[in-house]
Amino acid sequence: MEGNDMISAQYLVMIVTATLAGTLARATTIKLDYRQYPSHPNGYLIHFLTGALAAALGAFIVPTLMTKNFVAVTFLSLGIQQFREVRKTERESLRDLEGTEYTLRGDSYIDGIAKTFEARNYFALLVAFAVSVTMQLLQLSDWIEITAGIIVGLLFFVFLRRFTSGKHVKDIATITQGNIEIKGSELYVDGMLVSNAAGEAEAKQFFAEEGIAAVVHPREPHLRIVLEHFGQRQAMLFEVTRAIGKKRYCYQNLMEGKVIIVLVPIVHNFELLRETLLNTPLLETVKKTHRLLNTNITGERSK
Template structure:
């Protein structure tokens, strides 16, 4: 507990340091550099690690503040939460400013989802830190155990909460609601077909025809259930898929069409890297946007299976 004469007691110092470390560590664990390369490194790592550390410190100091009856600390908690909302706003504005620098736009729906995730992960760091601190405080109050036992138990509780929150907030991916197959590219006259479905009628030049037949790739996205057509045909979701595909594989020319009768989506393009397995993996791992999940039953995999 706080010692008014000599500053912070050793017990409370252990609580604060452990909780802050576990909260920050949980935020670092949630930073994943995958094929999307976002956040980029090392600056992206640093920014998110620092903001996660601040969130963890806020969570760690809640218990000492209450023990010292410093209820004005709630004000700092509110300011910290407002700061995280500002981080979300800045992240969103930054990504919008970069929209014209990629092969294809991310789309506002995708950007909004990314910004919300970064804000939510700071809250996770705060909650993990608070749970760690609360566990250590309870052990100090109720049980006479060595300090290392308090640290270990607090860390276990904090990391368990992190795992649960991470599972709860994990987004579904296209592979959860659809299958992806390779489409057969054909050119009839000036028309481009994929699996006998018209994709474009702008293939008049012989060079363009040879280009597509030689270097083109096509993927057909099949919804696993009828109601999965709703998220897949959403314009924001299609834009997110196109963005991930072109960012990972490059793009010389691209077409995307949908078939309203069966909900299939066809992506036909001439990539810089020609590799269908890479294309399939990229589409499969594209996250489903929160804006398409307006009805909880909409993406119920068990009901849709």
């Protein structure tokens, strides 16, 4: 940018390249997976456009600083603050839909989804910023700057994906199919009592003919802290019912250190249920580090 407020060719190339790179980074993180979120195509469009805006903000940071256009920097900072509204809007939208689902997502799961979508916009902003910084530092021919900027942006994107990638239930547990038995009004899975509310004749018939059960086994005893958290169990139950549906009945319980989920699905497919459970994200609000737990225990005993 020059004194007449016109954008120089050098900065124009930098801004366009960085914006496209940041937008592409955001586009690659938008995926329609088994959770069916975001919905296609409206969800795609909303998140793609907000990602493009974030990329444009990241691309403009270096040119505005180099030209000492501090008024523009102030507007950039205000624009960045608006991305916090993405989390708020996403949270409110998902809560409004709670009453229309087979089961509730739960506040913990909603909070995690909202934070994720806010963070994805920062992906676009930071990748665009990395590209523009690289191009500014090189000061070589346009094609060399563009190539180097894209390479640095790609490496930075890979780093961000690895840094922010979370774990799933499959990382801490295994899942087996449970055998359903009904004795009187009590529902058992693999000999473990799950509920005593299966007394209705209709419920007994449903579970006997169409019921399906999954038993989640933690790989280590301390991993029960995560699996038995209500928010995590609610997220698992939500993903299962979203994948295979729910006709009417659904129970979950904790027995002998295992999480048991029993329901009457619309689609009777245990493998789909199993894969859905295994790929349910571990919520950030319930993660615990075993090393720190041991440290705390040792510290308490030494007092």
